[in-house]
Amino acid sequence: MRQWPKTRARFLRAKEVMPWGVTSNFRYWGDDQTIVVSRGEGPYIYDLDGNRYIDYRLGYGPVILGHGHPAVVERVSQAIRDGVIFAATTEWEIRAAERIIRMTGVDMVRFSNSGTEATMHALRIARAYTGREKVIKFEGQYHGHHDYLLFSTAMALRQPMGSRRHPIPVVASSGIPRVIADLIITLPFNDFEAVERTVKAKWGDIAAIIVEPMLGNSAAIMPHPEFLPFLRRLCDEYGIVLIFDEVKTGFRIARGGAQEFFGVRADLVTYAKAMGNGFPISAIGGKREIMMTIEPGAVAHAGTYNGNVVGTAAADATLEILETTDALERAAQAGERLMKGISEILTEAGIPHAVSGHPNMFSFLLNFEGTPRDHRDTMSSDIELYAEIGLxxxxxxxxxxxxxxxxxxxxxxxxxxxxxxxxNRFADAVRAVLRKGKPVGPAEVTSVGK
Structure with missing residues (x-):
């Protein structure tokens, strides 16, 4: 067993000054398991006691090149010597924007600092462009922590609410005004009939359909091959803005993100995470006509730290590496080996399972057979067994x-x-859990807090 005396002591200090000892609820794993990290290097992170971990959380996706990548750190270090914020456009913003446009094919870009900010502003732009207010989102998808889209996320849906035909938007937090639910339409992912029926009935009120092209918080479930083209056609027919939330998929599953990988163009796209290899930065990209809705004095988009030198210099370096080297291919090779190896280990252990997603971003469901198509499918998997193996x-x-x-x-x-x-360690963990007498087969689903 690993020992964590310094980590535990420091975590107790953290609990005195931060609620639950963390700055994001997802980082709290319980008083006995929450980690305090001292540093990261390449594929590893280290706790305060010097324990090393092979990291597949990677900050929930940003670290595409490895922790502390020398070229990215060096570019940021050089850039910030001349200052970091000026309330004016900088050369670093221009360079990063040009790289995004070249790699993704969007017409124009605006910067912000987090995925939450990017999706919040994208929704405002869509509403301003269409003159409509409602938005369609899909169950189990997460689009940041602002009030307008924090409904029916994976963590809110311990059990799906409402029928598949008429889902009920489930608020994911106290403190969100109830009236906002009137602006949200939630639907199951990959459900052609539900989307078409809803759009035909309510299109005059719908400003946007926002979608993670693959489910970033629901086992990396992939779209049906025709689902994204179907959304594109519906949005064209009814004058709805199609927003791809590529906060997780952008610059991770392909150099041009999900638009390139799936061959479908959105009207607006949000980026963050992998574009800066862990430095805080995000962006909204899209068609010129829609982006130009951002007009001074008419449609607000602002932020003191938008386009700051730290983030844009990191993006310039990260995107240069992703564009000109085989970094994404190496990440995919690792993912392919993991997906194949994990499946073989689970098969040998007699655990029914389904592996889903892209090699650079994947998951697997336990005591589950078939191909998952939406968040509701994840709820029928054995989440408790997964958690035991994970711990x-x-x-x-x-x-x-x-x-x-x-x-x-x-x-x-x-x-x-x-x-x-x-x-090797995963196989050891599976054997250890099964030796404890964990049953293999259909199990009662219990939720796991993060």
């Missing part, structure tokens, strides 16, 4: 989220040797 891996130095709805993320720093070590 057993944690004790053995492999870190991934202990809820299958949050994907494993890979980076260019996850070498074949690192993957082999991961699979």
């Amino acid at each position: 057993a891996c944690y004790e053995r130095g492999v870190m991934f989220e202990v809820d299958p709805r949050e994907p494993w993320f890979t980076s260019a720093a996850h070498t074949p040797e690192v993957v082999d070590e991961t699979l």
Whole structure:
């Protein structure tokens, strides 16, 4: 067993000054399991006691090149010597915007600092452009922590609410005004009939359909091959803005993100996470006509730290590496080895399972057979068994989220040797959990807090 005396002591200090000892609720794993990190390097993070973990959380996806990548750190270090914020456009903003446009094919870009800000502003732009107010989102998808879209997320839906034909928007937090629910229409992902019926009935009120092209918080479930083209056609027919939330998929599943990977163009796209390899930055990109809705004095988009030198210099360096090297291919090779190896281990252990997602962003459902198509399917998997295996891996130095709805993320720093070590420890963890007498087969689903 690993020892955490320094980590535990420091966490108790954290609890005195921060609610639950964390700055994001998702970081709290319980008083006995919440980690306090001292540093990261490549595919590894280290706690205060010097314990090393192979990291597949990667900050929930941003670290595409590996922790502390020298070229990114060096570019940021050089850039900030001349200052970091000027309330004016800088060369770093221009360079980063040009790279995004070249890689993704969007016409124009505006910067912000987090995925939450990007989706919030994208929704405002869509409403201003269409003159409508309602938005369609899909169950289990997460679009940031602002009030307008914090409904029916994976963590809010312990059990799906309402029928598949008429879902009920489920608020994910206290403190969100009830009236906002009137602006939200939630639907199951990959459900062609539900979307078409809803759009035909309510299109005059619908400003946007916002969608994670693959479910970033529901086991990385992939779209049906015709689902995204179907959304594109509906939005064209009814004058609705199609927003791709690529906060997780952008610059991770392809150089041009999900638009490139799935061959579908959105009207607006939000980016964050992998574009800065962990430095805080996000962006909204889209068609010129819609982006130009952002007019001074008419449609507000602002932020003191938007386009700051730290974030844009990091994006310039990260995107240059992603564009000109095989970094994404190396991350995918790691993911392919992991997906195959995990499936073989689970099969040998006699655990029915389904592996879903892209090699750079994937998950697996336990005691589940078939291909998952939406968030409701994830709720029928054995979330408790997944959590037990996850905690057993944690004790053995492999870190991934202990809820299958949050994907494993890979980076260019996850070498074949690192993957082999991961699979060996994963196999040990599965055997240890099964020795404890955990039943294999259909199980009562219990929710796991993060």
